[in-house]
Amino acid sequence: MKCPYCGFTQDRVVDSRESKEADSIRRRRECEKCERRFTTYERIDEIPYMVVKKDGRREKFERHKVLSGLLRACEKRPVSASQLEAIVDATESYLMDAPERERSTAEIGTRIMDELKTLDTVAYIRFASVYRDFKDVREFKEELEQLLTREGKRKN
Structure with missing residues (x-):
C-alpha cells in the first residue's frame, strides 16, 4: 500500500x-x-458476471434462470437435481473463467446442451427447442435426425 x-x-x-x-x-x-x-x-469485487444476449444486450448472470430452464427441460425425466446443479455449477465456473467477465448466450447455451446431450436426449431436445428457437418443424426434424445419426454411430 x-x-x-x-x-x-x-x-x-x-x-x-x-x-x-x-x-x-x-x-x-x-x-x-x-x-x-x-x-x-x-x-469484495462486486462487478457482476455478464451474459451477452443475441440482440447485443448485456444482463447479469443469474444461476436461478439457468436452473429454471434446465428444470423445465428435465421435467418428468430421469435426471437428478444434483446432476442439474452440477451443470449450473459448471456453467457458472465457465463464466467466471472469462477474463472479460462476460460470455455470450450462444457459448453458454452450447455448453449446457452438450451436458444435457450426455444425460438425457429428450431433455436435450426440449432445451434445444427453446434455446435454438426453431422456426418450423423442418428445423426441429433436422436436429432430431442429427441426434439419431450420432446415437446410431455410438451404438455401432
Missing part, C-alpha cells in the same frame, strides 16, 4: 476491523518511513 503522505510503499497494519455491515474491512496502517497513520478499506 502506498502512503498517501510520502508515497513510501512499506507499511504495517496496526489494526483491522470488520465494518458494521460486514461488507468491508477497515485497516489502520502506519508508514514505515514517515510513521504517519492512514486508513484503508478492503471490499
Whole structure:
C-alpha cells in the first residue's frame, strides 16, 4: 500500500476491523518511513458476471434462470437435481473463467446442451427447442435426425 503522505510503499497494519455491515474491512496502517497513520478499506469485487444476449444486450448472470430452464427441460425425466446443479455449477465456473467477465448466450447455451446431450436426449431436445428457437418443424426434424445419426454411430 502506498502512503498517501510520502508515497513510501512499506507499511504495517496496526489494526483491522470488520465494518458494521460486514461488507468491508477497515485497516489502520502506519508508514514505515514517515510513521504517519492512514486508513484503508478492503471490499469484495462486486462487478457482476455478464451474459451477452443475441440482440447485443448485456444482463447479469443469474444461476436461478439457468436452473429454471434446465428444470423445465428435465421435467418428468430421469435426471437428478444434483446432476442439474452440477451443470449450473459448471456453467457458472465457465463464466467466471472469462477474463472479460462476460460470455455470450450462444457459448453458454452450447455448453449446457452438450451436458444435457450426455444425460438425457429428450431433455436435450426440449432445451434445444427453446434455446435454438426453431422456426418450423423442418428445423426441429433436422436436429432430431442429427441426434439419431450420432446415437446410431455410438451404438455401432
